[in-house]
Structures are given as C-alpha cells and as structure tokens.
Amino acid sequence: MQIKVCGITKLSDLQMLVENKVDFAGFIFYERSPRFAGNRIDARSVRETTGILKVGVFVNASMEQVLTTVADYALDLVQLHGDETPEFCAAVQTKVPVIKAFRIGANVNWDKDVSPYLPVTKYFLFDTASEKGYGGTGDRFNWELLQQYPYQHPFLLSGGIAPGQEAEISSLHLPQLLAVDINSKFEDSPGVKNPEKVSVFVAGLRKALQQVL
Numbered sequence: 001m002q003i004k005v006c007g008i009t010k011l012s013d014l015q016m017l018v019e020n021k022v023d024f025a026g027f028i029f030y031e032r033s034p035r036f037a038g039n040r041i042d043a044r045s046v047r048e049t050t051g052i053l054k055v056g057v058f059v060n061a062s063m064e065q066v067l068t069t070v071a072d073y074a075l076d077l078v079q080l081h082g083d084e085t086p087e088f089c090a091a092v093q094t095k096v097p098v099i100k101a102f103r104i105g106a107n108v109n110w111d112k113d114v115s116p117y118l119p120v121t122k123y124f125l126f127d128t129a130s131e132k133g134y135g136g137t138g139d140r141f142n143w144e145l146l147q148q149y150p151y152q153h154p155f156l157l158s159g160g161i162a163p164g165q166e167a168e169i170s171s172l173h174l175p176q177l178l179a180v181d182i183n184s185k186f187e188d189s190p191g192v193k194n195p196e197k198v199s200v201f202v203a204g205l206r207k208a209l210q211q212v213l
Contacts, residue, residue, distance in 0.1 A: 007028055013195070025052050067095055078096055104142075121153070126146065143172065155178060
C-alpha cells in the first residue's frame with residue numbers, strides 16, 4: 001500500500017516526504033482552499049524535486065489552467081476533485097494521468113456515478129462528502145461502503161485519516177486499495193505539516209502492513 005500526503009505548501013515539507021520515501025505529494029491548486037499551493041511554494045522548487053510523484057489537485061478548473069500548471073510544476077498526475085465530467089477527464093488523460101475524486105456520503109451508486117469514469121482515469125480517490133468544502137475537511141466517511149466496490153480500478157482512500165489508524169488501515173481487506181491519502185490531521189496549521197506525525201504514521205503503517213503479510 002502506498003502513501004500520499006496532500007496539501008503541501010512548503011519546500012521543507014516536500015523534502016521531508018522524499019526523505020520518508022512517501023510515494024505521492026499533493027499540491028492543491030484550488031484558490032479557495034486554505035492549502036492553496038500556488039502562492040506558497042514556487043514552481044521551480046517543485047519541478048526540480050525528484051524521488052516522489054507530484055500530484056496537482058484541481059476543482060472545476062479550466063483545461064488551460066490544468067495543463068499550464070502541470071507544465072510549470074512538472075506534475076506527474078492530476079487529481080480532479082470537483083464536478084468534472086467524464087469527457088473532461090478523458091481530455092486531460094490524453095496529456096497526463098488522472099485521479100478522479102468522488103465525495104462519499106451515506107451511500108454510493110457505483111454504476112451511475114462512478115462507472116462512467118472507468119475508461120478515462122488511471123485511479124479513483126474516495127473522500128468524504130461535506131458541506132465544508134471539496135476536501136481537507138478532516139471528516140471520515142463509512143469505509144464499510146468500500147466493501148461493495150465492484151471494479152478492478154485502483155483507488156486511493158482519503159477523508160479524515162488520523163494518527164493512530166495505521167493498524168486499522170493495514171487490516172482493510174480492499175484488494176483495489178492503492179494508497180492512503182493523509183492531510184489535515186497531520187498539520188500544525190493548514191498547509192504546514194507536522195513532520196513527526198507524518199514520519200510516525202508512515203513508519204507505523206509500513207510496519208503494520210509487514211505484520212499483516
């Protein structure tokens with residue numbers, strides 16, 4: 001199982017992720033987010049950082065904005081976290097791999113809401129539906145819903161993951177679970193990660209996964 005840390009706004013935090021061999025770093029390019037990266041971390045520093053996959057997170061952005069940002073920051077994937085259509089995802093996917101995020105509430109209509117995105121994305125991401133916003137709310141949805149996931153398409157699990165949940169996550173029997181995505185529960189303030197919390201979680205999850213194996 002891989003690990004994604006989202007909401008990166010500081011170069012030192014990005015370097016900390018590389019040192020901890022985290023798989024994905026997420027940068028939010030949604031101006032209404034308190035973790036907006038566009039004016040807090042310079043593109044060249046991100047572009048020149050290697051050893052980690054860089055994911056740009058967008059919410060109902062234009063194609064031009066997405067592709068320009070991908071080029072400026074040398075992003076490896078884009079995460080579309082808004083109300084983007086399958087057609088939009090398909091167009092982006094011709095340029096860069098797409099993670100399509102879905103906000104999960106009390107139930108999921110897999111066939112109606114999710115299946116149209118199967119052929120036009122690389123991965124899915126499941127986050128918590130919340131009136132607070134499009135993500136980074138710190139709220140958790142009912143993970144039991146994922147036991148009914150009917151596809152082979154790999155996905156990331158997001159939404160309120162917190163320190164101390166390493167053993168619980170490692171014991172999830174979800175064959176398509178590619179990675180966990182941590183964010184707001186590992187911060188000192190929005191966009192400023194707590195290196196100790198991140199490092200302890202990463203090491204703890206890897207240890208727990210080894211014990212499961």
